[in-house]
Amino acid sequence: MFASSKDTYQNVQTQIATTDKAIDAAVYALYELTAAEIQLIENQ
Helix, strand or coil, X not given: CHHHHHHHHHHHHHHHHHHXXXXXXXXXXXXXXXXXXXXXXXXX
């Protein structure tokens, strides 16, 4: 039972991380940010 919950948790965490990256990319494109600007934001 614990292993199943752990797998579910890891799958959800992976989906969240993937979605976060997609949202970030969409926002960067929307604001037409340069690679240098994106690097500044991601390194904060």
